[in-house]
Amino acid sequence: MTTRRRIYLDHAATSPVDPAVSAEMMRHLGADGTFANPSSSHAMGREAARAVERARRVIAARIGADPAGLVFTSGATEANNLAIKGVLAAARPGRRHLVTTRIEHKSVLDAAAAVERYGCDVTYVGCDGSGLVSPDEIERAIRPETSLVSVMHVNNETGMVQPIAAVAEICRAHRVPLHVDAAQSAGKLLLDVRRDGVALCSLTAHKCGGPKGIGALWIRDDVTVVPLLHGGEQQRGLRPGTLPTHQIAGMGKAFELADPAEEGPRLAALRDRLREALERIDGARVNGDPARAAPHILNVAFPGVDGEALRFALREIAVSAGSACMSDNPEASHVLSAMGLTDAAATSSIRFSVGRTTTADEIDAAATRVRDAVERLRRLALGAPAWCSAWRSARLTDDPVFG
Amino acid sequence: MTTRRRIYLDHAATSPVDPAVSAEMMRHLGADGTFANPSSSHAMGREAARAVERARRVIAARIGADPAGLVFTSGATEANNLAIKGVLAAARPGRRHLVTTRIEHKSVLDAAAAVERYGCDVTYVGCDGSGLVSPDEIERAIRPETSLVSVMHVNNETGMVQPIAAVAEICRAHRVPLHVDAAQSAGKLLLDVRRDGVALCSLTAHKCGGPKGIGALWIRDDVTVVPLLHGGEQQRGLRPGTLPTHQIAGMGKAFELADPAEEGPRLAALRDRLREALERIDGARVNGDPARAAPHILNVAFPGVDGEALRFALREIAVSAGSACMSDNPEASHVLSAMGLTDAAATSSIRFSVGRTTTADEIDAAATRVRDAVERLRRLALGAPAWCSAWRSARLTDDPVFG
Amino acid sequence: MDYSAEVERRFDAPAGAGNVSGEGPGIAAGEAEDKVLNVWVRFEVQADGDTIREARFRVYGCPHTIAAASWIAESLRGAPVSALERLDIDGLKRALNVPKEKLGKLLRIEDAVRACAEQLGAAGTRPRVDG
Amino acid sequence: MDYSAEVERRFDAPAGAGNVSGEGPGIAAGEAEDKVLNVWVRFEVQADGDTIREARFRVYGCPHTIAAASWIAESLRGAPVSALERLDIDGLKRALNVPKEKLGKLLRIEDAVRACAEQLGAAGTRPRVDG
């Protein structure tokens, strides 16, 4: 098993760094490169600062934003924390109400839980069976004291693209800033903060060929945010700490390369190829609405197998149950649960996500291995009661080879 | 001027990444490397997790700490914020008193100011004319309700090594945990958290040949810290966010290479060579006590020249006024002010810091350029009143060449 | 989740999986399940006098459960029938390095095996009568 | 702090630095200082009738102050004496791209130059008498 070729279908968890990106990063590391502190006033520091500004412009352009509003962070987790805690903390005491959804990334949900503990009020809006949030429900949740609405762009487990433009219109009508966690969008789906009326937008580099540990929160100039970290005057005091030039330049390069118009259709074709192959497995069911999905994510339930066993059987194929940050967690995904899946269906679900390095051959090989694994585990459970084999009308026969 | 060879004497602001470190980082970036998410349960994720654990052990060993207590952060700024806000927030309401010093890095001072705004009480202890904090004064500042003492190891502006062991003994006697900002110590000076009785220790990679944007807070297992960021269960919930494997592995490599026993004496010799050359400049005065200095930092006042003008004259030599994070700030250094320097003396001071790549030739060339610049600026101010030329007994004569 | 090499080996090729073929006085089967723990297990044994000749299982569950069922099936083969009532759970835990949170699932395997013992015991004291 | 190319050029080679040589009725000097802004400046001019023949300065201060003194000294050379009272501060700001926070220092340069004008004016109306 361990000698089989490994296949990486976990690009939504993280992606390999593009060679052009790592080459760019290297230029800002060594003694012969732009290694100096971008905050230093000497010539070498100024050069590093220029590299940071170049990256800032490229990244901002990808979301149609003004570069000055971009605050670099250690990733989308920090950006989401900064957006939610920062805006709520800046709100007048009587206006500390947050509207968000049950399908957000943990870093939004846990930040929301944190501001609740600090005395803020939070309304969590659900989703439909396809994993889509309804703009109407967001509107109903907004109150006079709402100071922020936070809705993700692309859900990291199902790939469902949330109706950001419609939500933004509602937010505009109610004069509430909208925060969008766009960690999964870069290079896959267009988001234009100006056109779509977004007030804050979280980004991360490592889902689209950039390095881990760097991201950004874009903040529209009419929005006030209280910083989470203090010390030094970098980034207008909003986010102190030495700016990691190589990480920022790497993020810039990754965003430059990640063109949704180019990459989107290619990824969607791979994803569709995988979906069609997996749908041939008895009982397999796609979680979410394929017509509303981002091009890179496919979430499939395989009833009749234990999810942990299936993932272990597929351990040489990198896939996820839910999101990577909870992969040690045996609990059912909060996203799939919000969609109404039973615990059994949720835990037997697997997220496949394709990326720049994925090939059609890999898709075919992965689909075969998944089918083999599902069938093997189901044979192992032959005779099991309906609650764990409800997927089928008993078509498998015993296989004398194994055991 | 711009064609002259650049000399980098700002290693305390940041250091070039060692080639062995960037090679190690590269191994965790590309599709053929350990790029997966260390939190993923699949085989590729496990490999990345092993790389993280390897680095964790190396880094912990350098400070004599157990690896499990190490929480990776985006740098020492975040580590300092986590230590101070995290411990104070975890303290019982009646025990929210912090003791720190006036010469800490901005990230400690601003975090202290932040907890003050949240209702905590802070006592700031000063330093003597050499920039040294007195353990006795720390002891006098401790109260029954003190929940944390925070004293830096090596001051980043003067290089003064603070008496951590003595402070730790006092803290132990009063049962107050001691936090040490050791951002400047790695590879230069030994710190042994167990031997020295340190409870929390902030580290950063980029001052000793590692990458920017990665650091750690080591937390002794009897100390409770409330996290700053929420979301995901990485690092036991203390610091969520995708672990940046390449950054952590790079920090591990840098700490492996940064052996104080080897590096310290070499850096001290370079620093002494520079000091001796600069002391020959009329009026130049070392800030701090050379006998108590870390090997890599030298801070010198050049009375009779405007500090900004001197730094601009030396812009092809990378040096700092105060710390890089405030280098755009015309205010006098808070550290030099705490030592009793006048604003004029403080703003005419320059921090030189040597590192792994520094050569004796560079030291000699830099010293010559500094002397030339000081003399040129003083000639330009010939005839100035005593307040800006008190450094001398009028020995320069007019130079007809310039003007 | 950490899996030991032994869990990995047994999960990939679960020795003892399947059913005991045939029927007869020395053959017994037992099942147990736990919907909350997401585990179902069925054991079948064939005894020849006091000795277990064959032990087979079917299982729905996590990798540890599958590996444990396989380890137990193998350990029973050739053992005295009394072993069905005194499974070497400590040996199992050591051999597979089972994490604490998984120990509940092992209890279900014990239940299934014990059910076999009961069936055998019942058959042993009361000779099987056709019809 | 950002420095324009013109500031850089004048800082590195401050044209006009030094003193006016000699003494006489057409020669005047003026100084101004501000300890808080950390600036001292001395101007010396030599007028020939209504025309400034030479303008020189000494300065202690930041790069912008040094460059500004140099720019003013050069702009005065050949200008009518009345220019001493109407320095082209807007032209200076534009030429050097002086940041707002530095404008206070430029006022001290104006003071020093104006002091030259006053000295010249006084000398002009009352012919200089030795002894």
Ligand SMILES: Cc1ncc(COP(=O)(O)O)c(C=O)c1O
């Ligand atoms: C939707 C979403 N938000 C936030 C994050 C967190 O990003 P990061 O790993 O950069 O902290 C992720 C991925 O981990 C994500 O998928």
Ligand SMILES: Cc1ncc(COP(=O)(O)O)c(C=O)c1O
């Ligand atoms: C003493 C000290 N503490 C903290 C820091 C902050 O470190 P970082 O740049 O990793 O945030 C620095 C340097 O910038 C420092 O010198």
